[in-house]
Amino acid sequence: MSVEELAERAKAKIRLAKPRIGSAPCTGDGCQGAVGVPVWLWTQALPTQSESASAGGRTVTVSDRVTKVTWDLGNGTTITCNGSGTAYDPSMGWATSPDCGVPKGYTQAGQYTVTATFHHEVTYTGVNRPAENVTSTASSNVTIGEVQAIGVQAGG
Numbered sequence: 090m091s092v093e094e095l096a097e098r099a100k101a102k103i104r105l106a107k108p109r110i111g112s113a114p115c116t117g118d119g120c121q122g123a124v125g126v127p128v129w130l131w132t133q134a135l136p137t138q139s140e141s142a143s144a145g146g147r148t149v150t151v152s153d154r155v156t157k158v159t160w161d162l163g164n165g166t167t168i169t170c171n172g173s174g175t176a177y178d179p180s181m182g183w184a185t186s187p188d189c190g191v192p193k194g195y196t197q198a199g200q201y202t203v204t205a206t207f208h209h210e211v212t213y214t215g216v217n218r219p220a221e222n223v224t225s226t227a228s229s230n231v232t233i234g235e236v237q238a239i240g241v242q243a244g245g
Contacts, residue, residue, distance in 0.1 A: 131174030
């Protein structure tokens with residue numbers, strides 16, 4: 090078996106990670122974000138994986154790691170983050186994300202599909218083959234509403 094065939098065998102064992110994604114505003118049923126509120130984006134930890142194949146005294150190892158995540162907020166806004174981001178906690182109020190988010194959030198109310206594109210770098214050891222860049226995606230829906238304030242004159 091050639092080293093190229095071993096590389097293909099090892100590569101076939103790799104399953105591209107598709108971590109769960111999260112965002113604030115939340116994506117659960119009945120949850121609604123608001124126009125102008127900071128958006129936070131995060132994923133589960135981004136895994137690195139390796140698989141090997143051997144034959145005839147030769148071994149080829151294929152490794153996959155996520156190098157970045159590109160987020161499409163469904164409204165024409167995209168942001169690229171180099172890590173998994175920071176999960177939002179309600180105690181943070183309207184603070185902006187420290188590493189992966191959009192400070193001014195959505196500008197219009199509506200239904201949006203948030204899509205995370207995971208950029209993978211696939212590398213090879215034991216064979217002279219260049220690294221490959223591939224992608225995988227995960228999506229979730231978010232509802233954005235408007236908060237309206239009503240002014241009332243006291244003593245009127």
